[in-house]
Amino acid sequence: MPVLKATFKNIKKCALIIKKGGVVAFPTETVYGLGADAFNENAVLKIFNIKKRPRFDPLIIHIANKPDLFKLASHVPNKILRLTQKLWPGPLTIILPKKKIVPDIVTASMGTVAVRMPDNKIALELIKLSKKFIAAPSANKFSKLSPTSPSHILKQLGKDIPIIDGKKTVYGIESTIIKYEKGNYYLLRPGAIEKEKIEKIIGKKLKKPNKKIIEAPGQIKKHYSPDKKLIIVNGEKDIKKPEESAYISFYKKPSKNYLFSARLSKDGNLIEAASNLFEILHLAEESKAKQIYIQKVPEKGIGLAIMDRIRKASGNE
Ligand code: TXA
Ligand code: MG
Numbered sequence: 001m002p003v004l005k006a007t008f009k010n011i012k013k014c015a016l017i018i019k020k021g022g023v024v025a026f027p028t029e030t031v032y033g034l035g036a037d038a039f040n041e042n043a044v045l046k047i048f049n050i051k052k053r054p055r056f057d058p059l060i061i062h063i064a065n066k067p068d069l070f071k072l073a074s075h076v077p078n079k080i081l082r083l084t085q086k087l088w089p090g091p092l093t094i095i096l097p098k099k100k101i102v103p104d105i106v107t108a109s110m111g112t113v114a115v116r117m118p119d120n121k122i123a124l125e126l127i128k129l130s131k132k133f134i135a136a137p138s139a140n141k142f143s144k145l146s147p148t149s150p151s152h153i154l155k156q157l158g159k160d161i162p163i164i165d166g167k168k169t170v171y172g173i174e175s176t177i178i179k180y181e182k183g184n185y186y187l188l189r190p191g192a193i194e195k196e197k198i199e200k201i202i203g204k205k206l207k208k209p210n211k212k213i214i215e216a217p218g219q220i221k222k223h224y225s226p227d228k229k230l231i232i233v234n235g236e237k238d239i240k241k242p243e244e245s246a247y248i249s250f251y252k253k254p255s256k257n258y259l260f261s262a263r264l265s266k267d268g269n270l271i272e273a274a275s276n277l278f279e280i281l282h283l284a285e286e287s288k289a290k291q292i293y294i295q296k297v298p299e300k301g302i303g304l305a306i307m308d309r310i311r312k313a314s315g316n317e
Contacts, residue, residue: 015129027166033136091192095179172275246289260287
């Protein structure tokens, strides 16, 4: 199936596919998702098979109406409610104790459920028209680079899955994931919304998850990786053989003769850098370079999420 223009007719067609237990790739404001009806176990199983994702890695459920959170979570604390009022629709995923009706295949039998309301018209329309909740991980092969454009999905998953074209995604980096458990709030994955923004709204610092709490396989060491070796550097002085390498700098114009080079943001803007990160990594992966060097960015604001992805992509933590 081709890449589909995001017309009402095509979104409706894809909603019908979801309704019937099929799988569709669709844009969100963060990265593209690979979606299926969250309450249809066979449909959800297809996602795991297509992605070659281990079954112990749970999925985020996407909703189009805030009150639907109450249909999925058994307990919604007031602070969480406030977060949904201020930050939804938006790139914030919330993990709460789940209701029994949520299938174990979606939550990997964890007893908790991850929910978010995406800030993307196409995604919201798809959810509404299907009249389902859509379970969707990023539309890439497990542990590979996340997709921020339809071409990235075609490269990894082939032509069999319908893809709704929403052009390049706005944030280019996945949602921030927080978890509520027994009165505590944890940051499980830094993402498109800065953690400081969340902390301000709940009036509490987000805790670092301890080993018992994590169990989010996004925490698996190697993740978001290109097919080539990715090496994190402070700057160009650390690069040995530019002629056979790709180099991605934060904002400085690369000065050596690389096989491939690019800047995350010419102005040193972290938000722009995040939106370009996966796209540039895909290009570097497609280049003839033997290895990819990438420069560190400052770990403030969304820079925290960028460095999280870069470290995981390089297999370092
Ligand atoms: O921006 C995003 O969040 C994108 C778009 C498509 O919505 N989705 C996304 O999904 O990044 P995925 O599956 O690639 O990453 C979701 C992460 C995984 O690391 C998964 O382990 C974790 O969320 N997760 C899901 N449910 C969980 C749960 N109940 N407890 C702990 N971690 C959970
Ligand atoms: Mg992913």
